[in-house]
Amino acid sequence: MAFIDNTIYYGKDVEGFYSKLLLEFKSAKTFSPIVNAKDKVKIATLTRGNVLQAGDCDFASAGEGTLAQKTIVPADVKINIEYCVKTFEQNYLGEKLRPGSMTGEVIPTANGVQNYFLNLALSASQNEFETITWQGDTATASYPLSLVDGILKQLEADATVSKLSATASFDETTVLAELFRVYKAIPDAVKQRGNAVMFIS
Secondary structure (H helix, E strand, O other): OOOOOOOOOOHHHHOOHHHHHHHOOHHHHHOOOOOOOOOOEEEEEEEOOOOOOOOOOOOOOOOOOEEEEEEEOOOOOOOOOOOOHHHHHHHHHHHHOOOOOOOOOOOOOHHHHHHHHHHHHHHHHHHHHHHHHHHOOOOOOOOOHHHOOOHHHHHHHOOOOOOOOOOOOOOOOOHHHHHHHHHHHOOHHHHOOOOOOOOOO
16 A cells, blocks of 8 residues: 655645634634735724704714824735654554454545545644734744734733733732723713623633
């Protein structure tokens, strides 16, 4: 029996792999996806002005607000996996074939092998995407954090973001008070939209 080494998959072979990887890890489900972004993407923001005025017979335009934008930059990461035949025999074949040398079974189909490898890569990669989405920091040498700058680092560097420092160490007696401080610091315009979310590690 010859096992053909085909370690690079293209096109239909990995159909759906990257969409599952990028759109189905835990935190990704809470964000609005931006698809087909090959370089920078501009997201428009509108800070509304004061709309209400005292009632009279004159017209005075007000409330137009300020139009601005945030730039989102995709991060370049890749997956290269080389799978040793010995590991393949111990893991995949060990799971798929019954014990014994004369079972009449043959090696599973190419699609079965491919799906097995892709699912292994998908599971590991989704866990790492979850970590770097929030905690990524290119200034560190720690894997996988060093691959991208995550949300926390980018928010910390943004002068327009409201920032609070904890007034006490977190435990069961202080956590509610600290969360209430965060809630009070959220602008009313954000809270009133009805889709505000608080994330806790």
